[in-house]
């Protein structure tokens with residue numbers, strides 16, 4: 001965690017200059033609080049590094065990490081492109097008036113409606129994932145008498161997880177076309193016969209929360225081996241190389257990610273090396289960071305409720321949210337760090353685990369966290385909850401979804417309202 005905390009004279013945690021206890025009071029809890037200045041810093045670290053290295057690039061924010069109209073407006077202001085993976089994400093992008101030519105559609109099971117919506121709105125690129133999709137798209141383009149730019153999603157046989165990467169000949173993945181078994185080439189040849197589909201290049205995404213550059217470099221080498229082969233056989237030259245997302249962030253002190261500009265430098269260096277070896281032009285480089293744009297920019301504020309001390313075993317405190325607003329600990333054993341926002345200047349003397357309020361033993365946010373002495377009513381601030389928190393939230397136990405506040409220039413702005421109980425039963429129909 002970033003323990004260079006901002007603490008005010010009252011000993012309270014602040015975000016972008018605003019007292020978090022004030023925010024908890026004003027908007028209630030659980031509450032996601034985003035520091036918009038940090039979102040912009042992350043976006044610029046990517047965009048400006050590409051610019052400084054003189055390569056054409058698109059930095060596409062993977063909106064599944066956190067999609068809302070306000071968020072996509074910030075992405076638009078920062079000249080990002082946008083990845084969407086569903087009609088709902090595309091609809092949100094259109095509502096945010098995101099430039100359609102910079103929207104890319106992903107998904108391993110895009111259906112006719114999704115593809116039609118993308119074609120109707122003339123979005124910039126579709127990332128082709130499978131043969132079924134090629135058939136659907138061919139049909140739709142004929143019906144609408146339109147054309148579209150696409151990338152081919154390939155699985156280069158490299159899977160990266162934080163520090164490790166796994167090399168496999170044939171990849172066992174639900175996404176994309178395998179290079180090693182010839183499916184990628186088969187798809188390539190098929191796409192080349194389609195008049196209305198323009199293949200711009202290749203896409204790969206090797207994993208998430210990656211701390212090293214080795215996996216990306218190996219993926220680049222595999223992609224260039226493929227491109228060299230296709231240049232030789234088919235005179236194909238890629239205009240675009242999309243290396244996906246997955247750039248890691250710091251959740252706890254155990255995490256040691258690279259600065260964002262170093263990932264970019266490593267990618268660009270290797271690509272320049274490969275184009276020299278293979279005598280090609282430098283393609284436009286696209287990346288798709290989600291977590292690295294928003295992950296470290298938000299804290300979640302909770303109110304502490306009950307407390308349970310089991311002598312010789314463990315202490316528990318429970319908060320007014322949990323797996324409904326942050327499923328990652330339950331789903332991935334993800335680790336987080338937290339402090340008491342209203343006691344941010346007090347020494348840590350009490351070890352406790354933090355439970356959510358769902359009727360599930362697995363609904364635990366953190367184990368054996370060190371805090372100041374905790375009382376009911378304290379505000380717990382969990383760090384780095386900006387990615388895959390709100391976007392993965394659910395209505396389990398019929399908890400309304402939390403509210404989201406943006407902070408910028410010392411000002412707080414509500415950007416997603418807290419759901420009401422009426423919202424919860426909005427689609428329920430009577431049966432009497």
Ligand SMILES: *Cc1c(COP(=O)(O)O)cnc(C)c1O
Pocket residue numbers: 062064065083106205207208209244245246247288289290291292387
């Ligand atoms: C999830 C995903 C991303 C974003 O991943 P992060 O780890 O959030 O950067 C990018 N591209 C694709 C294809 C994805 O599935």
